[in-house]
Amino acid sequence: MNILTLVRQVPDAEARVKVSGSAVDLEGATLVIDGMDEYGVEEALRLREGGANIETITALAIGPKRNEDALRTALAMGVDRAIHVETDEKLDAVALSRVVAQIAQAENITLILVGGQEADWDSQALGAATAERLGWPQLTWTNELKIEGESLSGRHDVDDGNESFSAPLPAVVTTQQGLNEPRYPTLPNIMKAKRKELRKDTLDTYGAANTVRVVNAEIQTRARMNRVIDGKDPQAAAEQLLDLLRNEAKVLA
Amino acid sequence: MKLIVAEHTGGKLTKATLEMVAAAQNAGGEGPVTLLVLGQGVAGVANEAAQYAEQVLVGDSAALAAYNPEVWAAAAAQIAQEGEASLVMIGGSRSGREYAPRVAVKLDAPYLEDATSLSVNGTTVQAQRYTYLARVTETVEASAPTVIVTVKPGSFAPAAPAAAAGEQYDVELELPAARTQVTGRSVEKTSRVALTEADVIVTGGRGVGSPDNFATYVEGLADRIGAGVGATRAVVDAGWRPYAEQVGQTGKTVQPKAYIALGVSGAVQHLSGMGKSKFIVAINKDAEAPIFKVADYGIVGDVNQIVPALIEAAKK
Numbered sequence: 001m002n003i004l005t006l007v008r009q010v011p012d013a014e015a016r017v018k019v020s021g022s023a024v025d026l027e028g029a030t031l032v033i034d035g036m037d038e039y040g041v042e043e044a045l046r047l048r049e050g051g052a053n054i055e056t057i058t059a060l061a062i063g064p065k066r067n068e069d070a071l072r073t074a075l076a077m078g079v080d081r082a083i084h085v086e087t088d089e090k091l092d093a094v095a096l097s098r099v100v101a102q103i104a105q106a107e108n109i110t111l112i113l114v115g116g117q118e119a120d121w122d123s124q125a126l127g128a129a130t131a132e133r134l135g136w137p138q139l140t141w142t143n144e145l146k147i148e149g150e151s152l153s154g155r156h157d158v159d160d161g162n163e164s165f166s167a168p169l170p171a172v173v174t175t176q177q178g179l180n181e182p183r184y185p186t187l188p189n190i191m192k193a194k195r196k197e198l199r200k201d202t203l204d205t206y207g208a209a210n211t212v213r214v215v216n217a218e219i220q221t222r223a224r225m226n227r228v229i230d231g232k233d234p235q236a237a238a239e240q241l242l243d244l245l246r247n248e249a250k251v252l253a
Numbered sequence: 254m255k256l257i258v259a260e261h262t263g264g265k266l267t268k269a270t271l272e273m274v275a276a277a278q279n280a281g282g283e284g285p286v287t288l289l290v291l292g293q294g295v296a297g298v299a300n301e302a303a304q305y306a307e308q309v310l311v312g313d314s315a316a317l318a319a320y321n322p323e324v325w326a327a328a329a330a331q332i333a334q335e336g337e338a339s340l341v342m343i344g345g346s347r348s349g350r351e352y353a354p355r356v357a358v359k360l361d362a363p364y365l366e367d368a369t370s371l372s373v374n375g376t377t378v379q380a381q382r383y384t385y386l387a388r389v390t391e392t393v394e395a396s397a398p399t400v401i402v403t404v405k406p407g408s409f410a411p412a413a414p415a416a417a418a419g420e421q422y423d424v425e426l427e428l429p430a431a432r433t434q435v436t437g438r439s440v441e442k443t444s445r446v447a448l449t450e451a452d453v454i455v456t457g458g459r460g461v462g463s464p465d466n467f468a469t470y471v472e473g474l475a476d477r478i479g480a481g482v483g484a485t486r487a488v489v490d491a492g493w494r495p496y497a498e499q500v501g502q503t504g505k506t507v508q509p510k511a512y513i514a515l516g517v518s519g520a521v522q523h524l525s526g527m528g529k530s531k532f533i534v535a536i537n538k539d540a541e542a543p544i545f546k547v548a549d550y551g552i553v554g555d556v557n558q559i560v561p562a563l564i565e566a567a568k569k
Contacts, residue, residue, distance in 0.1 A: 010320065011385065014521055094363065117502065122384045124350045130354035211362075211364075211395055217389050218389070219388065220390045226545065227550050229550070232554070234561075240561035241552055
């Protein structure tokens with residue numbers, strides 16, 4: 001069986017994001033592999049190490065040149081090979097899923113792993129859209145995953161709690177924090193990764209057209225009052241805070 | 254028509270559904286606001302839906318007894334197609350956001366995800382949404398005969414009942430069999446107000462110290478002031494609290510009138526789930542904690558000392 005794990009290179013969660021004109025400007029931003037995707041890479045490796053019969057683990061990125069770094073990270077973590085469909089066009093998830101689905105078919109993939117939510121577009125849609133294109137089931141927000149023969153089992157978060165599941169393969173699974181602890185690439189593995197295949201591809205053969213335009217971006221920050229009370233006298237501080245909540249903010253009775 | 258897939262729990266429409274009705278009423282565009290009610294034994298929900306929408310379509314069958322993304326997507330896509338819906342609105346819940354993309358692919362329609370505003374002009378739909386872990390607000394736009402939208406809970410004031418009840422119609426649905434089997438379920442029940450519906454939320458982080466302290470201080474204060482209870486990812490991962498209480502990127506997104514954070518440091522992932530609250534209050538002994546940067550009111554002090562005083566003072 002072959003696994004496809006999707007990765008992207010995004011601004012670090014702690015970094016400041018800036019907007020120039022009407023679009024987000026990543027110039028000078030610290031970029032990292034999307035943490036939610038990293039859980040997917042790690043899980044693919046663990047499934048193999050746990051004894052599942054996995055022939056090839058391929059990492060896939062679709063997007064600008066910076067995504068090469070996310071693929072290098074995945075290769076250094078231990079995936080076998082990488083594919084980069086390089087484009088500067090921003091594609092929405094429905095359009096992207098067209099590319100992912102075609103590559104999954106061409107590469108004879110049985111399991112696709114992708115982060116539950118993207119750290120840049122805040123989108124949760126790519127896994128589900130890809131599953132629909134392929135006619136596969138999907139399991140989102142997994143925090144436990146096992147392969148048993150031709151089926152998957154595990155646990156995932158739902159609206160009001162969590163569920164244990166079983167599902168037939170092939171399938172799409174979205175990953176999140178709590179599923180595993182991603183490994184750090186070691187220096188020898190980083191060196192070895194340089195010799196692994198990183199295939200470059202262009203977007204034009206996939207017939208994927210963007211349908212969602214971003215017409216503006218702005219950073220809206222609510223002005224906060226930042227009124228900090230010294231808590232040395234707990235009782236006085238508590239009474240002062242309660243007075244502010246009742247009489248100034250008027251949010252408590 | 255403007256089609257809204259109703260969300261309901263315990264035989265009642267959710268507040269998020271009424272928010273979608275209001276969004277549809279105020280967005281512009283043509284056609285009746287239509288609620289699609291899916292489930293088994295949902296006559297009561299359908300009657301409630303008729304108080305809010307011009308039309309109610311009811312899919313009531315055993316195949317809809319439990320939510321499944323493939324089944325829900327098939328139902329929504331079929332009705333959208335038959336009714337030539339210009340807009341298909343789905344709740345921005347975890348489940349809504351997992352089946353809405355399937356509807357978009359089925360209908361070859363653009364998908365605007367997690368909208369916080371919505372306007373329709375001819376066949377162009379414009380929405381705002383948060384990106385970059387809710388640090389940026391983007392305006393996005395799509396033009397097509399049908400556009401799929403998920404709506405972020407808490408972004409619109411809920412609709413009020415209409416003067417006249419809407420018409421109800423039963424619909425025949427062609428549904429696929431669910432391939433995913435649910436083999437176990439752990440639902441976290443609470444007697445308190447639901448997090449996404451609470452006006453005031455008290456949240457505890459690791460700084461609270463222990464599960465016992467969480468019960469004494471976080472739940473104690475919440476019960477005293479009639480608030481919902483939230484938790485950070487760290488607290489949930491440590492097994493102190495159930496997942497249902499988690500606020501943040503991988504938990505719930507909340508926008509209460511007041512958000513009171515006890516012993517919460519304020520990681521970006523947490524801020525992305527509560528940063529739009531009207532007032533933010535932080536109590537933390539670390540004066541450098543990032544939570545103070547987004548707080549309106551803060552007390553630098555030990556939760557174990559400040560909160561008992563707060564609970565006591567709130568009795569007056």
